[in-house]
Amino acid sequence: MSGTDHSDSECLNRFEFVSTRIEQHRCIAESTWRMTCVAPELAKRAVPGQFFMVRIAGQNDPLIGRALALYEMHRDSNGTPMAISVVYTVKGKFTQALSRCVAGDAVEIWGPLGNGFSTHPTEHLILVAGGVGQTPMLSLASAALGKSQYGSPVQPNGYAKRVTLCYGARSQAYLAGVEDFEKVCSQVLIATDDGSRGHHGLVTDLVKDLLNQSTAGCRIACCGPEPMMEAVSQVAQSYGVPCQVSLETPMACGIGICFTCVAKIKQSDGEWDYQRTCIEGPVFESEAIVW
Numbered sequence: 001m002s003g004t005d006h007s008d009s010e011c012l013n014r015f016e017f018v019s020t021r022i023e024q025h026r027c028i029a030e031s032t033w034r035m036t037c038v039a040p041e042l043a044k045r046a047v048p049g050q051f052f053m054v055r056i057a058g059q060n061d062p063l064i065g066r067a068l069a070l071y072e073m074h075r076d077s078n079g080t081p082m083a084i085s086v087v088y089t090v091k092g093k094f095t096q097a098l099s100r101c102v103a104g105d106a107v108e109i110w111g112p113l114g115n116g117f118s119t120h121p122t123e124h125l126i127l128v129a130g131g132v133g134q135t136p137m138l139s140l141a142s143a144a145l146g147k148s149q150y151g152s153p154v155q156p157n158g159y160a161k162r163v164t165l166c167y168g169a170r171s172q173a174y175l176a177g178v179e180d181f182e183k184v185c186s187q188v189l190i191a192t193d194d195g196s197r198g199h200h201g202l203v204t205d206l207v208k209d210l211l212n213q214s215t216a217g218c219r220i221a222c223c224g225p226e227p228m229m230e231a232v233s234q235v236a237q238s239y240g241v242p243c244q245v246s247l248e249t250p251m252a253c254g255i256g257i258c259f260t261c262v263a264k265i266k267q268s269d270g271e272w273d274y275q276r277t278c279i280e281g282p283v284f285e286s287e288a289i290v291w
């Protein structure tokens with residue numbers, strides 16, 4: 001079950017539209033940037049797994065925003081949620097344009113959108129990230145270990161005894177924010193395709209190693225390229241471990257209107273139906289997805 005469930009009307013009532021400026025913008029790995037914006041309305045409400053639609057103010061190409069997950073929430077000296085960070089990899093039109101922006105440039109952000117990850121009590125939460133799929137995992141680790149509180153009303157936190165991040169990337173150069181995860185997680189395991197850091201091979205090898213040690217009280221949360229999420233979901237199923245995945249289907253509106261973001265989701269009667277990643281997702285139980 002997802003941490004928060006939004007109906008269409010709840011979603012439309014609950015998201016905020018914020019015009020703000022970039023506070024900090026820095027390159028943290030190959031083609032990967034971290035952007036921080038002051039946005040107390042968003043910082044107060046967002047929970048791990050939710051996302052924002054982001055636009056560069058005054059630019060019409062691309063006209064529509066792009067979805068970026070909550071990476072980190074920042075508090076001011078009084079402990080009040082004040083700012084959010086997102087992390088993105090440069091791919092196409094929007095991310096290329098955003099990477100040219102500097103501190104002080106105006107951006108428009110609406111959110112928080114979608115449903116967060118489960119807050120079900122867990123012995124060992126295994127986070128599995130591929131490529132830029134690590135973005136929703138930092139806040140999730142922090143909430144699960146009770147190191148930070150998220151949401152309004154405040155979401156349950158401190159629900160995992162141990163959190164391990166299994167993080168796979170093409171090479172060491174593409175690993176982004178490892179030091180952030182090392183500060184928060186109980187354990188960080190790395191796999192690279194070329195062996196330049198950590199295990200030389202697939203991130204699923206790391207997950208299997210962990211599950212071979214013990215599956216007792218384990219749960220998996222996963223985000224990354226779809227073939228990798230499908231593989232992780234098969235591993236989870238074969239070990240009998242519950243698994244949630246955060247889909248990154250391309251989106252146009254982000255608020256449930258355009259149906260560009262649909263995924264095939266199994267229903268209780270065994271049939272499947274299309275569900276919107278922006279409203280019913282982006283977090284789904286992996287066994288419900290028709291890959």
Ligand SMILES: Cc1cc2nc3c(=O)[nH]c(=O)nc-3n(C[C@H](O)[C@H](O)[C@H](O)COP(=O)(O)OP(=O)(O)OC[C@H]3O[C@@H](n4cnc5c(N)ncnc54)[C@H](O)[C@@H]3O)c2cc1C
Nearest residue numbers: 066067068069087088089092093094095135248249250282
């Ligand atoms: C819920 C959600 C959360 C997301 N969080 C993040 C995040 O935290 N960081 C991040 O970098 N990206 C994230 N994304 C993806 C992001 O929204 C953009 O799709 C991506 O950055 C590409 O945008 P662009 O305009 O640069 O590329 P475009 O010009 O739109 O496309 C460039 C190329 O990338 C392909 N492409 C576009 N969108 C996707 C996609 N979603 N997955 C795979 N290929 C795609 C296109 O087919 C094209 O080949 C998220 C997506 C969703 C739905």
Ligand code: FES
Nearest residue numbers: 254256258259278
């Ligand atoms: S992006 Fe428009 S309905 Fe989901």
